[in-house]
Amino acid sequence: MKDYTYKITDASTRSISFDEEKCIGCNRCVEACQIDVMLPSTEGKCPILVWPGECWYCGACVMECPVEGAITFRHPLMNQARFIAKDDLKKEAE
Amino acid sequence: MNMKWPYNNEAGKLQEDYCDVLVVGGGLSGCFAAIAAAQKGKKVTLLEKGGISRCGSSGTGFDHWEMACTNPGSKVDPLEMTLALEEEQDYYSNAIGHYIEARDGWSCLEDLEKWGGKIRDTEDEFKGAAFRDEKTKLLYAYDYNARYTLRVFGTTFRPALIKQLNKLGVRICERTEATTLLTTEKNGVKTGSGVIGFDTRTGKITVYHAKSIVLCMSRPARIWLFNGDIPGLSEFRPFQSIGTGHAMGWKAGMEFTMMEKSIRGEFSAYGRSFPPYGTGNNHNTWYAATMIDSRGVEIPYVDRDGNILKSVEERYLPAKGQKFFLKGGVIDEPKYEWRGPETLPFDKLMEMGYKLPFYADLTSMPEMERKAIWGLMVGEEAKTRIPVYDNYNSRGFDPKKHILQSYGTGWQSAAFLEQERQLFGAPGGIIHDWNLETNIRNVFAAGDSLYASDCAGFACTSGRWAGKHAAVSADKDFEEVDIELINNEKKRLLKPLENKDGYDWRELGLAISKAMQNYCGGIKCDDTLKQGLKLIRSFKEEQLPLLKAENPHELVRVHEVSDILDVSEMILCASLDRKCDSKPLSFKRSDSDETVADKENAYLVISKQNNEVHSYYRKHRFYGDIEKEYEAHEVKE
Numbered sequence: 001m002k003d004y005t006y007k008i009t010d011a012s013t014r015s016i017s018f019d020e021e022k023c024i025g026c027n028r029c030v031e032a033c034q035i036d037v038m039l040p041s042t043e044g045k046c047p048i049l050v051w052p053g054e055c056w057y058c059g060a061c062v063m064e065c066p067v068e069g070a071i072t073f074r075h076p077l078m079n080q081a082r083f084i085a086k087d088d089l090k091k092e093a094e
Numbered sequence: 095m096n097m098k099w100p101y102n103n104e105a106g107k108l109q110e111d112y113c114d115v116l117v118v119g120g121g122l123s124g125c126f127a128a129i130a131a132a133q134k135g136k137k138v139t140l141l142e143k144g145g146i147s148r149c150g151s152s153g154t155g156f157d158h159w160e161m162a163c164t165n166p167g168s169k170v171d172p173l174e175m176t177l178a179l180e181e182e183q184d185y186y187s188n189a190i191g192h193y194i195e196a197r198d199g200w201s202c203l204e205d206l207e208k209w210g211g212k213i214r215d216t217e218d219e220f221k222g223a224a225f226r227d228e229k230t231k232l233l234y235a236y237d238y239n240a241r242y243t244l245r246v247f248g249t250t251f252r253p254a255l256i257k258q259l260n261k262l263g264v265r266i267c268e269r270t271e272a273t274t275l276l277t278t279e280k281n282g283v284k285t286g287s288g289v290i291g292f293d294t295r296t297g298k299i300t301v302y303h304a305k306s307i308v309l310c311m312s313r314p315a316r317i318w319l320f321n322g323d324i325p326g327l328s329e330f331r332p333f334q335s336i337g338t339g340h341a342m343g344w345k346a347g348m349e350f351t352m353m354e355k356s357i358r359g360e361f362s363a364y365g366r367s368f369p370p371y372g373t374g375n376n377h378n379t380w381y382a383a384t385m386i387d388s389r390g391v392e393i394p395y396v397d398r399d400g401n402i403l404k405s406v407e408e409r410y411l412p413a414k415g416q417k418f419f420l421k422g423g424v425i426d427e428p429k430y431e432w433r434g435p436e437t438l439p440f441d442k443l444m445e446m447g448y449k450l451p452f453y454a455d456l457t458s459m460p461e462m463e464r465k466a467i468w469g470l471m472v473g474e475e476a477k478t479r480i481p482v483y484d485n486y487n488s489r490g491f492d493p494k495k496h497i498l499q500s501y502g503t504g505w506q507s508a509a510f511l512e513q514e515r516q517l518f519g520a521p522g523g524i525i526h527d528w529n530l531e532t533n534i535r536n537v538f539a540a541g542d543s544l545y546a547s548d549c550a551g552f553a554c555t556s557g558r559w560a561g562k563h564a565a566v567s568a569d570k571d572f573e574e575v576d577i578e579l580i581n582n583e584k585k586r587l588l589k590p591l592e593n594k595d596g597y598d599w600r601e602l603g604l605a606i607s608k609a610m611q612n613y614c615g616g617i618k619c620d621d622t623l624k625q626g627l628k629l630i631r632s633f634k635e636e637q638l639p640l641l642k643a644e645n646p647h648e649l650v651r652v653h654e655v656s657d658i659l660d661v662s663e664m665i666l667c668a669s670l671d672r673k674c675d676s677k678p679l680s681f682k683r684s685d686s687d688e689t690v691a692d693k694e695n696a697y698l699v700i701s702k703q704n705n706e707v708h709s710y711y712r713k714h715r716f717y718g719d720i721e722k723e724y725e726a727h728e729v730k731e
Contacts, residue, residue, distance in 0.1 A: 002592070004645040005645065006096070006099055006644060012323050012324065034145055034148060034153060034332060034334065035332070037326075042100070050647075053324045054325055055333075056327065057481050058332065060147075063479070064147065073481065075372075075481065076327075079327075079369055079372075081507075083496045083498045085495050086455065086496065086497050087495075089388070089497060092388075
């Protein structure tokens with residue numbers, strides 16, 4: 001049987017990014033992700049987001065991360081719903 | 095550049111595993127099934143494709159529990175609720191599952207509380223709210239008078255369930271993709287004997303021998319809706335929930351019903367919609383948010399007779415003379431008898447001069463109601479906890495100050511085409527008896543894999559019920575399994591790893607969704623369905639063997655495509671065999687044969703036996719007297 005290999009499968013969006021300063025390389029996010037979109041870090045570095053397109057945006061990785069701010073979650077630009085202050089709506093109408 | 099795989103390579107290995115009860119799928123129904131069987135003293139193995147800590151549709155939480163009709167505050171009787179749902183769904187309703195849900199929901203919640211889940215407002219955060227019972231500290235949703243649906247702290251449930259699984263010694267096999275249901279046949283009776291699965295990180299194949307099996311897998315997805323670039327956002331449920339249980343059952347001769355039912359897409363984020371419950375709306379998690387138009391003018395809520403409701407409080411109360419109203423996951427536009435308060439229909443609003451876009455406006459709501467939506471519901475629901483609640487908060491959203499925009503015309507904030515369909519809104523699935531046993535002996539099913547299922551309460555209660563019955567049925571010897579079949583499966587499963595010049599699974603995924611949109615779209619007819627079936631079968635025979643995988647992760651994706659092909663075949667066959675339009679099944683033909691309308695007002699049951707598809711019609715209400723049958727089949731403690 002051949003050796004397994006992998007390549008990072010780029011997608012037009014990336015749901016999460018790691019703060020290299022904050023990430024302690026514990027790989028708890030890798031274990032929490034039910035899709036396995038990441039592969040574990042070696043030598044205490046951040047995990048590798050190998051299949052960004054397969055993420056279903058549940059946020060389990062953020063939920064299980066022991067360091068606040070080590071993972072930043074971001075919706076694709078096209079899916080960022082708009083909210084405004086109600087007072088601004090009144091101003092717009094005027 | 096190709097990089098080295100960080101996990102072991104065990105592609106050639108074959109392992110054997112033995113247990114009394116094998117539960118396949120680690121979501122809510124799977125956890126409840128495994129716990130119930132283990133409590134009966136059985137040796138239980140639980141297979142989960144993902145990681146156990148946050149897997150399944152509700153891995154990161156859920157916000158409300160429907161139909162808990164035996165909770166201390168409920169004013170609706172379980173039978174009354176089941177009959178209402180039956181009529182509401184034109185008898186294409188899973189009354190067995192719903193009655194178990196209505197009757198057992200509260201005791202499942204009590205179990206969850208015992209195991210460490212939070213089901214009450216123990217910190218008195220909502221003291222004095224209209225939806226809170228001061229004595230029990232339970233929080234209700236939707237109909238504050240009937241009180242059969244509870245707001246719960248669903249993010250606490252998953253850790254509680256895992257603790258209980260471990261305490262009872264359930265063997266949890268994470269990262270295991272089940273692929274094949276093994277059966278044996280004696281004297282014309284088919285019995286489940288095990289399941290084949292492979293490790294999604296190492297590729298090791300295991301034969302799980304079991305005395306009884308509970309299938310707790312998802313409903314199918316990615317049939318009409320697929321995006322090759324961001325496949326994770328193709329559908330509402332987890333990316334990898336694609337109906338492997340259905341595919342395994344179909345290949346093993348299991349009976350299904352209502353598989354011809356599909357609806358125009360409602361939820362998916364791949365461009366046609368936004369993050370679920372992440373836009374201005376007033377349904378489900380967001381009921382009964384105040385809605386305003388672009389001028390800031392409030393959109394009226396009306397009762398079922400069209401009377402405008404003057405206060406926010408009235409949105410949570412039944413109409414005069416109405417005992418209760420139906421609201422929740424699967425209820426869209428209920429019949430008059432159970433119709434609750436609702437904002438005026440979109441067309442009417444346009445006629446009246448309301449201006450787009452609309453917004454959800456929590457700023458003007460009473461504080462407790464605002465906190466119940468933005469905080470409790472959005473804060474506890476799986477699809478919103480991190481993606482909406484935390485994410486929008488970090489972007490500066492303040493529910494006392496900001497309004498959230500709606501898109502398009504409906505509450506889904508989505509604009510799908512007629513041919514972009516989903517198995518949603520109580521879709522088809524495995525047909526079963528009162529033990530939740532399938533037509534294959536000793537194979538049970540629960541949760542989303544059952545026909546006309548929906549939501550968390552249904553998953554937990556059906557899981558527990560099926561787990562108990564599987565435990566009772568496990569008092570027998572192991573069945574023998576066919577070694578030749580296992581060897582053939584091993585070859586089939588590993589083949590994509592050897593296809594050097596093969597192509598990517600996503601290309602076939604795209605081809606399937608396009609074929610299903612073209613040949614099995616909003617309006618069907620014999621000729622297109624036959625063409626579609628021919629094409630799907632040619633994909634299975636000629637294209638599927640060409641797919642490649644460089645590692646076990648990609649191998650999972652390839653076998654998921656194989657499962658999607660099986661489910662597509664099932665849908666096409668069911669659609670071919672239903673000849674007449676059916677409104678409750680959202681089934682429409684250009685060549686509808688009205689002469690068979692009466693005969694076909696029934697469940698179309700379909701299966702594949704020895705490579706031939708068989709179907710027959712089964713009458714509505716085949717499950718007999720609901721209360722009597724429940725009691726006759728209840729497994730006593």
